[in-house]
Amino acid sequence: MKTSPIIALDFDSSQKVFDFLSLFEGDMNVKVGMQLYYKEGPAIVHQLKEAGFDVFLDLKLHDIPNTVKSAMEVLAKLGVDLVNVHAAGGKSMMEAALEGLDKGTPAGNRRPSIIGVTQLTSTDEKQMREEQLIDTSLRESVLHYAKLTQASGLDGVVCSVHEASLISEECGVNFLKVTPGIRLPESGKHDQIRIATPEEARRQGSTHIVVGRAITNAADPRAAYETIHSKWKGMDGE
Numbered sequence: 001m002k003t004s005p006i007i008a009l010d011f012d013s014s015q016k017v018f019d020f021l022s023l024f025e026g027d028m029n030v031k032v033g034m035q036l037y038y039k040e041g042p043a044i045v046h047q048l049k050e051a052g053f054d055v056f057l058d059l060k061l062h063d064i065p066n067t068v069k070s071a072m073e074v075l076a077k078l079g080v081d082l083v084n085v086h087a088a089g090g091k092s093m094m095e096a097a098l099e100g101l102d103k104g105t106p107a108g109n110r111r112p113s114i115i116g117v118t119q120l121t122s123t124d125e126k127q128m129r130e131e132q133l134i135d136t137s138l139r140e141s142v143l144h145y146a147k148l149t150q151a152s153g154l155d156g157v158v159c160s161v162h163e164a165s166l167i168s169e170e171c172g173v174n175f176l177k178v179t180p181g182i183r184l185p186e187s188g189k190h191d192q193i194r195i196a197t198p199e200e201a202r203r204q205g206s207t208h209i210v211v212g213r214a215i216t217n218a219a220d221p222r223a224a225y226e227t228i229h230s231k232w233k234g235m236d237g238e
Ligand SMILES: O=C(O)c1cc(=O)[nH]c(=O)n1[C@@H]1O[C@H](COP(=O)(O)O)[C@@H](O)[C@H]1O
Pocket: 008, 010, 033, 058, 060, 084, 117, 119, 120, 121, 122, 158, 159, 180, 181, 182, 190, 192, 210, 211, 212, 213, 214
């Protein structure tokens, strides 16, 4: 995917998606999540790809290896650019996901990139310790999942900005660090906990940022996108 911000299209119909996208010019990165995909199905992915967008299909698969492998084989045929699974599904599940993607990618096409979700950005350490019974720091848990994801052969992880530099140190700068929970100082936190600004994401070495409500709920979504994009691009104008 391009390095521009990935806009989370958390809408309940393709009509709303295309009304929203008509405010923009250009072929941005977009994310199709559960709500939109369950409502509109593969058609929404085909429409976005035909319109020139790079598509992150965020379905966060987490099931037994054979089920995930078969599902990934189907998703690879959609021609998406990026997919994800929960790293908590384990190494054999992630290896199976990769196998399914390889099998399903049409000859001559590039396999979609695949990343593992570490700890959701809506989780804090207290919750993790009490609800998941993980007896370590949140950063250690995220790093553990990042290493497991890398050992399974995947291309990177979903994490918060706050763990991105640690993951770069341990897994390398080229290992993808896709970071949601991006907020401008004036945007609300909503249900997110581990939030950060686009500038901080840049400084901490995120490779991609995912932004939903700070753009989709803004009075002027295009202005919000441009502000976030320019802060994310930083001083080197990449
Ligand atoms: O995999 C994701 O994209 C994801 C992982 C995560 O840990 N946290 C997270 O917020 N997301 C997604 O990123 C988007 C963030 O949306 P906003 O909070 O509105 O910016 C949502 O579509 C979430 O489903």
